[in-house]
Amino acid sequence: MSTTKQTKPNANQRTALREQRERQAAAQRRLSRIVRTTWIAGITAIAVLIGVMVWAVAGNRSATPAPSSGAVVAPANATDTGALRFGTGPVTVSVYADFMCPFCGRFERANGDYLQQAVAAGSITLDVYPLSFLDQQSGGSRYSTRAANALVTVANADPVTALKFNKLLYSNQPAEGGSGLTNAQLADFATQAGASADVAASISREIYTPWVEQATQQAFASGVKQTPTVQINGTEFTGDLYTAGALQAAVEKAASGAK
Amino acid sequence: MPSSGTLAAVRRLRQSNGWIFTTMLISALISLTASFVLSVDAVVLAADPQAALSCNINAVLSCGTVATSWQASLFGFPNAFLGLVAEPVVITIAVASLGGVRFPRWFMLAAQVVYTLGVVFAYWLFFQAYFVIGALCPWCLLVTLSTTLVFASLTHVNVRDGILLLPERVSRTARALIAHDLDAVLVGVWLTVVTAMVVVKYVPLML
Numbered sequence: 001m002s003t004t005k006q007t008k009p010n011a012n013q014r015t016a017l018r019e020q021r022e023r024q025a026a027a028q029r030r031l032s033r034i035v036r037t038t039w040i041a042g043i044t045a046i047a048v049l050i051g052v053m054v055w056a057v058a059g060n061r062s063a064t065p066a067p068s069s070g071a072v073v074a075p076a077n078a079t080d081t082g083a084l085r086f087g088t089g090p091v092t093v094s095v096y097a098d099f100m101c102p103f104c105g106r107f108e109r110a111n112g113d114y115l116q117q118a119v120a121a122g123s124i125t126l127d128v129y130p131l132s133f134l135d136q137q138s139g140g141s142r143y144s145t146r147a148a149n150a151l152v153t154v155a156n157a158d159p160v161t162a163l164k165f166n167k168l169l170y171s172n173q174p175a176e177g178g179s180g181l182t183n184a185q186l187a188d189f190a191t192q193a194g195a196s197a198d199v200a201a202s203i204s205r206e207i208y209t210p211w212v213e214q215a216t217q218q219a220f221a222s223g224v225k226q227t228p229t230v231q232i233n234g235t236e237f238t239g240d241l242y243t244a245g246a247l248q249a250a251v252e253k254a255a256s257g258a259k
Numbered sequence: 260m261p262s263s264g265t266l267a268a269v270r271r272l273r274q275s276n277g278w279i280f281t282t283m284l285i286s287a288l289i290s291l292t293a294s295f296v297l298s299v300d301a302v303v304l305a306a307d308p309q310a311a312l313s314c315n316i317n318a319v320l321s322c323g324t325v326a327t328s329w330q331a332s333l334f335g336f337p338n339a340f341l342g343l344v345a346e347p348v349v350i351t352i353a354v355a356s357l358g359g360v361r362f363p364r365w366f367m368l369a370a371q372v373v374y375t376l377g378v379v380f381a382y383w384l385f386f387q388a389y390f391v392i393g394a395l396c397p398w399c400l401l402v403t404l405s406t407t408l409v410f411a412s413l414t415h416v417n418v419r420d421g422i423l424l425l426p427e428r429v430s431r432t433a434r435a436l437i438a439h440d441l442d443a444v445l446v447g448v449w450l451t452v453v454t455a456m457v458v459v460k461y462v463p464l465m466l
Binding site: 031035038049050052053056057 | 439445447
């Protein structure tokens with residue numbers, strides 16, 4: 001009798017024990033509900049994200065603008081190496097640049113004024129190679145190609161305006177990886193540089209896109225590997241591209257050597 | 260979750276020290292390698308600023324804009340140096356733990372605090388590169404991913420062993436959730452989100 005008293009709990013203790021067991025069971029159920037919900041939500045989220053990735057990649061593949069198949073129209077004052085030629089000075093300075101390339105912007109901001117003056121003064125012949133290889137870094141908007149086409153369009157009509165336009169585009173350069181300027185914005189800058197309304201309006205027709213593509217291929221085939229690349233009389237300038245004065249000194253040295 | 264034999268075995272394995280510290284070790288080695296490459300780049304860049312200040316035709320993701328941004332050396336020296344300092348400590352912890360060493364609580368707690376700061380910094384950099392600089396570098400991404408895995412494994416083991424100074428109730432719940440592999444779900448979703456962000460924004464640009 002006494003043993004049963006010890007092992008068998010009385011009514012109160014039984015209730016307490018049952019309540020405790022029920023609390024534990026409820027907690028256990030809650031936990032397994034949380035676990036199940038999280039697993040399902042997690043796997044669903046991963047599946048949805050994978051779907052989004054596939055959709056983004058596959059959808060964009062079909063939306064990628066086809067490379068232009070139009071006929072190559074060479075602008076006035078183009079060289080057969082794929083450059084726009086400015087001026088007739090004794091020293092030839094070649095500049096390979098892409099409008100999306102941040103360091104081309106730095107080069108242009110350091111040396112643009114000097115190059116413009118030297119062309120005007122007749123001391124250099126400036127060959128500008130507007131490349132389009134950074135197209136992939138403007139969110140699918142092909143900024144490099146469109147900006148190069150804009151420059152060529154303006155240069156075809158008026159070289160002096162084109163150099164001003166070139167400078168404007170680099171001083172208002174959009175960030176690498178962004179979507180760049182629109183054709184309308186490019187036309188606005190062209191007008192601001194002094195291009196006629198007709199010329200500015202024809203930028204959006206992208207007449208020179210095939211020429212730009214061809215010129216870019218030509219430049220890389222000739223051994224250019226990066227932008228900006230600057231050559232003086234065909235020899236690569238390896239000095240400081242980003243401080244005003246260094247290029248000028250090298251050009252002047254080449255000029256005195258030629259005399 | 261109901262589990263068949265293999266699933267149960269996999270889940271048991273995932274809770275074992277061998278698995279946790281091996282994950283930590285491999286992730287830390289990847290992170291150290293990436294930090295080393297980035298550090299070498301930074302030194303080359305410092306010695307010859309002209310070297311990387313251009314857009315190479317082979318540049319897939321960026322023109323060196325990430326490496327030359329102010330964010331890339333927030334503390335006045337290249338961020339990658341921090342990886343060179345921190346990852347060998349993690350590697351030591353992982354190797355010693357695999358060998359059976361158990362560190363004192365204060366030691367693991369300090370490791371958790373420092374590495375939490377590290378992972379916050381890694382994601383700050385990721386978001387800066389993604390939203391502000393607008394360019395990604397592959398090695399930086401590798402650091403982001405491996406840092407996440409090291410953090411996850413370190414937190415896993417510290418929660419499991421009750422190292423963290425959590426209130427008893429929170430600690431018990433956290434242990435229960437980890438025992439049901441919810442940390443794996445969370446890390447899986449998190450890494451997929453990061454991957455999706457990169458894929459959606461950058462892969463179409465490379466096609």
